[in-house]
Amino acid sequence: MRTIPADLQSKLDSGVTTLCRCWIVTRGDGVVQGFTDHDEDVAVGAVTCSAGTGLTGSEATQKLGLASDSSEISGALAADTLNEDDLAAGRYDAAGVELWLVDWSEPSLRVLLAKGVLGEIKRDGPVFTAELRGLSDRLTQETGRLFTTTCSADLGDGRCKVDLTLPAYRGSGVVAAVTAVSSFTATGLDAYADGWFTAGKLTFTAGANAGLSVEVKMHRKSAAVAFSLWQAMPQPIAAGDAFVVTAGCDKAFATCHDRFANIINFRGFPHIPGNDFVMSYPVQGAPGNDGSSLN
Structure with a gap:
């Protein structure tokens, strides 16, 4: 009252x-x-x-x-x-x-x-x-956990527990040249493999967008290190803008195992049957129809 x-x-x-x-x-x-x-x-x-x-x-x-x-x-x-x-x-x-x-x-x-x-x-x-x-x-608002083959945690959060402050998962770069509204080439990140930062988080530390973060749409390493962002920043990106970027994760079991060695904290269900299994039906003469284990 x-x-x-x-x-x-x-x-x-x-x-x-x-x-x-x-x-x-x-x-x-x-x-x-x-x-x-x-x-x-x-x-x-x-x-x-x-x-x-x-x-x-x-x-x-x-x-x-x-x-x-x-x-x-x-x-x-x-x-x-x-x-x-x-x-x-x-x-x-x-x-x-x-x-x-x-x-x-x-x-x-x-x-x-x-x-x-x-x-x-x-x-x-x-x-x-x-x-x-x-x-x-x-x-x-809808809440609750979904049972899916992919992980429901966000990389680096309290459930995932991957330490994104480690140099292996966090890099610093500087915009070298702007190629489009939300795309640019960068320096300072040559040590990281192609695609390492795809789906990661990029945070500007200098320039007109300092303090703002955005998800990385694509990270490519060829003749130059290139980034594409999922959305345009409020202010134009300019050469010389500094940023930090953290590794990305597609939430797949294989990625968790191979890239982060973190399957003990994997929050998905990689062995759950998919739609192809639900929609399948027995075929005469095909293996696996004798009632034995599928594994």
């Missing part, structure tokens, strides 16, 4: 209020920002909620039971608060959001109206619209 401070309740009962809404956004990288629909900045605790962004919120719908609540916020992109580059870089993906109802004449009088995460974000020129999903939205 929502608790309203007594002094705030008195103002609400009087019929004359000085209320505004404030949004506090906490990004995945730890950056905390505040916004308000008031015409002056409002301090909510240690966070200053900025005015002048044109931020406004839609009607919030709250439902009984475990149904997911949702609403929207929209405003203007600004270089010093919420900008297009940060949106394109994914820094606001799944960011935490708190919506407060605040008495702007006495900001200590406030009540938390909603809490959730940012969902889909749309941009139209200098304007953005962001979906605000309630905490119950997590209950609508």
Whole structure:
């Protein structure tokens, strides 16, 4: 149940209020920002909620039971608060959001109206619209383990346990030349075999995209070491940009055995029957129809 401070309740009962809404956004990288629909900045605790962004919120719908609540916020992109580059870089993906109802004449009088995460974000020129999903939205997401022939762990995570800080699985390079929007040649990685970094993670450590990561689509070693990325970076890649890249894994049993010697932590079921086995039928005279073991 929502608790309203007594002094705030008195103002609400009087019929004359000085209320505004404030949004506090906490990004995945730890950056905390505040916004308000008031015409002056409002301090909510240690966070200053900025005015002048044109931020406004839609009607919030709250439902009984475990149904997911949702609403929207929209405003203007600004270089010093919420900008297009940060949106394109994914820094606001799944960011935490708190919506407060605040008495702007006495900001200590406030009540938390909603809490959730940012969902889909749309941009139209200098304007953005962001979906605000309630905490119950997590209950609508499918979870659980799939029984497949391939591994369900991610390379280097707590279940896989491969140490990606080892030099054998981690390399540093520098962009030599850009060949396409998301393709380039690199120096500093001649010691690694062809395809070693395919499906790995590449993180830029210098340049306009410093701090951003992307999955490697293809790593080739021929006349030069070449990389192709699965998606274009928010800012153009340039010669001289430094990066680190970790080995890739196609999650196959053979790869886990041959490349990483890590089958003790393999999280798949390589011997599970596939669709070809399920759809098969006995053929007269064919071997294996005597009821004996298939192995």
